[in-house]
Every structure is written in C-alpha cells, then in structure tokens.
Amino acid sequence: MNHAVRADRLEFVLENMNFEWSIVQLRQVIDYWFEGKSIYDMSDLLKREIDELVILIVDMAKRRILLERPRGLRACGKIAITDKEMALKKSRVCHLFEESPVYIPFIESNLLWYERDLIQFRKLWSEGQSIVEIAEYFGRNIEEIMFPILDQCRKELIEPREGGLLGKEATADDLIRQSFPV
Structure with a gap:
C-alpha cells in the first residue's frame, strides 16, 4: 500500500538577492547616507538593487551606524556629523569583517x-x-x-x-x- 504524504514546501525568500557587501561599499553607504542621498541615488551609484540597500540600511540602523533621517530613505539635507564621529562609524564596520571578507546583513535571520x-x-x-x-x-x-x-x-x-x-x-x-x- 502506497501512502503519499504531501509535505509543505519550504521557500527561501529573496533567494535571488545579493546579500554580500564589501567594506568599501559599506563605507560608501555611510557617506551617501550622511550626505542625504536618496535610496534611489544610492542604488544607482552603488549599482545595487534598492531591496538590497533597504536590507543593509535597516541592519546598519539597528547597529546604530546610521542615524534616523528626517525624510527617511528619501533625499534630504546633509546630516551634521563631526569628522571624529564619521571616522568612528566607519571603523565600526571593520568589526563586521572579522570572520569573512564580505558582510552579509541579517545572516543570523531565518529566511x-x-x-x-x-x-x-x-x-x-x-x-x-x-x-x-x-x-x-x-x-x-x-x-x-x-x-x-x-x-x-x-x-x-x-x-x-x-x-x-x-x-x-x-x-x-x-x-x-x-x-x-x-
């Protein structure tokens, strides 16, 4: 007797997305964020999909590397930050590369x-x-x-x-x- 069991299929969401970021790209994102560039401008400059950038920005905001902006992901005026604070933020991203040559935001999340x-x-x-x-x-x-x-x-x-x-x-x-x- 053949008993067929229908298993619920598992899906990996965002399976075709590039989650990998280099240290150079992360530092560019920090610069662009504090310069007030929109997510669309950042996407064009970095040659990355907007969704990839959204995930990175949420991750970096969670880590308190990026600050909240008055217009969120839309273009806004330059955010005042001292050179010392900017250097500290950029040095903090170095720690993200201690175990790998690339950074993957939310790697610990269940996709x-x-x-x-x-x-x-x-x-x-x-x-x-x-x-x-x-x-x-x-x-x-x-x-x-x-x-x-x-x-x-x-x-x-x-x-x-x-x-x-x-x-x-x-x-x-x-x-x-x-x-x-x-």
Missing part, C-alpha cells in the same frame, strides 16, 4: 518560510495587519518580516498599501512620515 505561512502572510498583509502584528503572529522578529514583504512584492503576490508597514494602524502622521511606501 526560510513554509508555503502555508507565506499564504497566511499574504492574507494578513491584505487585511492591513501591521508588521508588528504579523511578526507576533508568526513568532518572528520584526526584521524577519521585512524579507517576505520584499520577496512577495518582487513576485507581485502582494501590493503596496496605503498604510505601508503599519497597515491599518497607520495614523495620518505616520503616513506623512513614511519614507518608503511598501
């Missing part, structure tokens, strides 16, 4: 998702659930929810929404402050 979970993710997204609620639902870090958002947008399985990452919880002020509509 594997079951197909059924991606289906549920799309449902929660379309219902307007916030990134915080989605993270709680799946028992994952908020940063890990960023990956299926980018992946599913790239595959055109979810649409950008008015409330962006905050979904239906976004206030009028949040909508004004949002810098990258997802």
Whole structure:
C-alpha cells in the first residue's frame, strides 16, 4: 500500500538577492547616507538593487551606524556629523569583517518560510495587519518580516498599501512620515 504524504514546501525568500557587501561599499553607504542621498541615488551609484540597500540600511540602523533621517530613505539635507564621529562609524564596520571578507546583513535571520505561512502572510498583509502584528503572529522578529514583504512584492503576490508597514494602524502622521511606501 502506497501512502503519499504531501509535505509543505519550504521557500527561501529573496533567494535571488545579493546579500554580500564589501567594506568599501559599506563605507560608501555611510557617506551617501550622511550626505542625504536618496535610496534611489544610492542604488544607482552603488549599482545595487534598492531591496538590497533597504536590507543593509535597516541592519546598519539597528547597529546604530546610521542615524534616523528626517525624510527617511528619501533625499534630504546633509546630516551634521563631526569628522571624529564619521571616522568612528566607519571603523565600526571593520568589526563586521572579522570572520569573512564580505558582510552579509541579517545572516543570523531565518529566511526560510513554509508555503502555508507565506499564504497566511499574504492574507494578513491584505487585511492591513501591521508588521508588528504579523511578526507576533508568526513568532518572528520584526526584521524577519521585512524579507517576505520584499520577496512577495518582487513576485507581485502582494501590493503596496496605503498604510505601508503599519497597515491599518497607520495614523495620518505616520503616513506623512513614511519614507518608503511598501
């Protein structure tokens, strides 16, 4: 007797993305960030996809290498920073290369998702659930929810929404402050 078992397929989100960054590129990102360049300008200058840059910027902000900017990922005025502070920020990225010649942001994050979970993710997204609620639902870090958002947008399985990452919880002020509509 043959018993077929249907296993839920595992998917690696953002499997075609280049996560590797050199020290030179990281230092350029720091310069461009504090010069006030938009994410689109940085993408052109670095010859990297915007999604790759978004992941790196979130990682560097989490590590407190990049500061919050008034216009987020959009172009803004130059951010005042002393030469000493800039040198310190650039030296901090050296520590990211102690074990490897390239840096991979969020290497410790779980990029594997079951197909059924991606289906549920799309449902929660379309219902307007916030990134915080989605993270709680799946028992994952908020940063890990960023990956299926980018992946599913790239595959055109979810649409950008008015409330962006905050979904239906976004206030009028949040909508004004949002810098990258997802």
